[in-house]
Amino acid sequence: MADERSKVADKPDILEKPDILRVPAPAPLVTFPVDVVVPEGRQQTPAVGQRASRADGRLHGLGQTKYIDDMYFPNMLFAKIKRAGVASAIIKSVDTKEAAAMPGVVAIITGRDIPCNSFGPSLKDQPVLADTRVFHAGDGVAAVAAETEQIATEALEKIKVEYEVLKPVLDPLESLKLETPGIHAPSANIYGHKIIKKGDVEKAFKESDHIFEGTFRTQMVEHVPLEPHATIAQWDANGRVTIYSTLGRITLGRADVGRTLGIPMSRVRIVATVVGGNFGGKNEITTEPALALLSKMTGRPVKCTFTRPEEFYASTTRHPLIMEYKTGVTKQGKILGRKIRLILDGGAYCSWSETTLGKACILSAGPYNIDNLEAEAFVVYTNKTMTGAMRGFGAPQVCFAYESHMDDIAHALGIDPIDIRLLNAFEEGSISPTGQKLHSVVAKESILRAAKMFGWNGMDNGNGTGAKA
């Protein structure tokens, strides 16, 4: 066995004689072409370090990967969610009679039907379906299951919701003020706070040759996975529900479904297939409990896929940040002290804000040796789309701030951006802002290697001329 395999591995299957394209004859669709060889990278030992191709790569190219929306079950219903469309409101009434009477509509539920209507990775402030209050325009207020997707979508129009519209708070700086009424009253608008203190930052500023300040802002963006959120729920006769979902955190999802519907975890099965992109946006439940309930009520499997607009306004987004930096340096560019204040726009619900707050705060000083540091971060509610986990959790935002700030300092002092970073960057054994001794540090190596690969030869050479004093 081993001998045959090493023979195949010697001949790279791609680079040997070229494969003349045959125009496919009108033949039955194939499930697996016969000639396919196991790629070399996957056959080599030792396995670590190989450019091994992915097992799902072949299936992707054949169009055979089954994503949730590619799955169809007999007797399946299709669900759609009615979205509030108002950013802040009290729900006075929900009238589903006309929608329920439509031919093809099989079941409708609202927030009242959810046994335990709250969830969240840390603060459980988010409802499965909004019940008494709406906190952002994408809040779901009802879920409809119908024979076709078309009918379900039309039924949404016929659901009448009466709102007492409230003035939304959209600016995080507005929300930060103590006199602004609490969006999630009685909870305060500031729902998270983090502080890092090291050394004596005011003393460091007094000893600095120069002080630099800068304020930076970043915007709300969306993950835009090519595959929209999708879920299918179905029960068996033993009272077990199987939920197929694009959900990334299935263990947490199972706990959430169990808790919101009041059923033991042993009766909940969550299955994820290959997901068409997550980037942080599919890491908490969305429609799963609602679909499970609709499926139970109707005795049929129920599928729900988000529309592309729902991906934008009904799923999590990246926290916008306001970042204030003050840095004291010597005239050679060595950082003596840094003071940072971060305000995170925390959207309508907490979601992954606690993690984002913590990471943004810890990372905000940059990969630099700073003995005197004060970094303080706040996250506040606003009536905008909930902000949650998105690739980087605050790091891309603070990096934009601290690296723009660093270049401003370098330019003012007439120092090459490379040199000022080499002067300050972490090394093996450096102490982080939280007092952790760092190991396996290659910050300076990455700077030097990138500079060499780019052709960054000092301040006046190569492409671009760099800043000049």
Added chain:
Amino acid sequence: MVNVTLKVNGKTRSASVPPETTLLRMLREQFDLTGAKLGCDVGDCGACTVIVDGKPVNSCLMLAGQADGRDVLTIEGLADAEHLHPLQKLFEHFGSLQCGFCGPGVIMSAKALLDENSDPSTDEIRDALGGNLCRCTGYAKMIEAIKGAGCIMRGEQVPAVK
């Protein structure tokens, strides 16, 4: 209902569908060809790209009725019983796809390009893929694989990965 008869991957297929049904939904729901994906349903993302009468088309923008009598090629029609299409072979070999959702659409756009021009430049490839959004890969390994597939189709050696 409208009655539609067309050629799909070389075979004559028929369906009777509501008039507002798109070609995309007919392929997925009537013919079980779920390779073409629903990413936005309004022609912005290209995940639904198929080839109709030799041209790449957003199948979510074409009504099933408009496809009547036409010749449609989907991702499922590329490989034959013996071989993967060179695009499929190299997309796998170079790791060009990650989540794979945009894959069928990208490959169909690439096939349409290579059928017309088997030696495209990087810019021509970027142009051909301009209507296919991908969030995972940054397109880099797709471009490499498309160039390599062009080599195979021209009967030349595929250059090794840089």
Added chain:
Amino acid sequence: MKRRGRGMATMWYPIGFTVAANPSAAVVKVNEDGTATLLTGTVETGQGSLTILAQIVAQELGIATDDVHVVSADTDSTPMDTGAIASRTTYVTGNAARLAAEKAKMTLFEVAAPLLGVRTTQLEALDHKIVVKGFPQRNMHVGDVANHARMVSGQPPIGAASFNPETVALDPETGQGKPFGTYVYATQIAEVDVDDETGETEVLRIVASHDCGTAINPMLVEGQVEGGISMGVGFALEEEILFDANGRQINPNLTNYIMPTSLDMPEVEVDIVDNYDPTGPFGAKGVGEPTLVPTAAAIANAIFDAVGVRVTSLPATSEKVFKLLQAKREQQPKQLGSSPASLPSGGNGAPAH
């Protein structure tokens, strides 16, 4: 006129959750022919984690990647996983998978040792064989050992393990503590052309030097860097969710939410920094998120180098850069011509070649 600029950004990024427990569990079963199955609760979201985990298990068992079948993402049959989040899969789930494979391997060693006349501590697994260290000719094919284990010894080789990074809670007043098991470092350098009349930025080239500890699969690392940079370019220049005064999104669609297409991507050159982290599986750390962290900063710094304006808010759209350029011109005393010498200090981007 187009002006060329270059800008750099360096970053650090942690692996795993902040302080909080984020364990992963894994089960490895060795089949009677020496191939294996890995059970993991992680969900493949496109980054290639299942391939990486197969490579880690294969490495531990001395077999090939293709010999390991990965079963994932079913709460009924796969052990818990905290999720493919915080760039933790290679490090945390990878460590769990390696430990599980090691346990299964120990059963193979226990069976092979008496057959080879040595102690278990004298054995290693490589190239499909269980081998006596220092005497490679004294070996047994892993399939023969696995078959013997099951059929003769009655000891099916199964290993189950979990891993959670070591952390120390942060002091509420000073933030001091050990929030993460490890961090990664990276630098990106961007080369841009900025049109000083329209404010439009074109990113020509990005060089990215990334640390991921041991690169379990360099091809997949490159894929992450190239993909992350595409997200970073969008974050830097184009993407923004806009709200009206009533708090409703104005552009919840892909026509008006502008994200990078194949036409917007720069040439990307990827460099993987040689590194080894002893706390990670075979020295590996992670790479999923870090790849987009420094991109916007590098581009913003390159814009400053090209046309001397500092963008302090993202995205750096043409309109924004155009307004900054206008404001800058209004502050200057009248200049004759547009030669570099007449530009004020602060970014004297040479005209693009």
